[in-house]
Amino acid sequence: MTFAESAGVVIDLLANYLEQCRSGDVPVVAFDSPENLAVKLRLADLVRDGRLEEQLVPFLQVYLAATTRLHHPAYMAHQVSVPAPVAGLADLIHGVANNPMAIYEMGPAAAAVELFVIDWMLRHAGWHPGGAGVLTHGGSLANLLALLAARAAIAPDAWEAGTPADLVVLAPAASHYSIARAVSIAGLGRRRLRLVPVDESDRQVPAALRSALKQARDEGLRVMAVVANACVTSTGAFDHLETVAGICREEGVWLHVDGAHGASALLSPSHRHRLRGLEHAHSLTWDAHKMLRVPTLCTAILLRDATAFDRTFAEEASYLFYGHSSGGPDLIHRTIECTKSELGLKLLFAIAAEGESGLASYWDGRCAAAARFTAIARRTAGFDAPFDPESNIVCFRWREGDDGEQIRIREALLQEGRFHISSAEVNGRRYLRLSVMNPATTDDTFRALLEAIARTAEQPTRA
């Protein structure tokens, strides 16, 4: 087969796959052991024979059948996008053209696209002109970059001399674990992360932030950064950003907003107020592979002050840089990665597929669906849904069950393969959790899920 024929076959199979997933007539997730899958996929034969093109169709049939089907209406588990399929084509283009454009000469078109989409994001954040950003491989890396930029601001010598011993980071107790990792990687040590108490919805308590700032000052410590969640991973609630930003301004402290999930609300005229106060923050993490319908991975790290990037890294690589760039700007000075993917193209495709207003409606629609799920759960016997959703994330419980029972229910649903949901701890209690990502998920899906949970909960626990 020629490349064009192979590609045509793959696209046909994917188009069928999408249709099948969206119909909901197949399991959303089906588990098999890696050993069994290796046999079914004939991995050893493929490697030995080296004739992939002849085996492409049977291989892909088995492979796609063993995927977790994010395009399925019953996929409601994690904050991973149900991508606009056309944005997936950008990955194909990148896979073939392979322009790792961190240095301009390795991909002028890709660099131009990335710079354009970064400006688009900066505009939505209200940080254009004046700000700068870069696309990177995931929110965890973006959070690390933000903290490194904060470190360069408070301790310009840290790059050479190491991280000073008097720095602390204050972050809400419910922050994503990548914040704690970033604090350790940035050389502060995990004990230098001070957790700010959260309320019953896992939102940072501003009064507690004030006390934590005062305590740090009283102890002679310097606060390298305060973190705010927009929104928090567990319940999808947004920190009171305006209040937190006001406090950070008074104290002259770097504010990092972890908007990995919720920054996409900036596109929505009816939801963007949740990020009011962002204008005073210093850095923002924004995952496009969560709510912008972009395939993994694609995250922006944005800084309100472009010059902060210049201070963040100070590396030499004589084989790449010699004082000036060939032909255009090099993004490599802003990234942890040396070689990086053409991340901008898939974001551009996702935006261009439905336009900005399409992405705004997508955010609004998923949030409205989460609110409807909450209302349905509250009306359905046996369920508690204590949080009013502020995004497309919902936590709820099977009332009669303890924490272990919530986990048992989720595991049983996963094994059955009809529904894919997650779970999370909020204030020490385990909840079932939905991320309503899929436009194909309807109120009928929600009702069927609640019925399935009730049925599962009433089944005796297996010994």
Ligand SMILES: Cc1ncc(COP(=O)(O)O)c(C=O)c1O
């Ligand atoms: C608030 C928040 N920050 C950061 C991350 C990490 O993002 P990534 O999975 O892209 O590394 C997540 C992931 O769910 C998140 O919810």
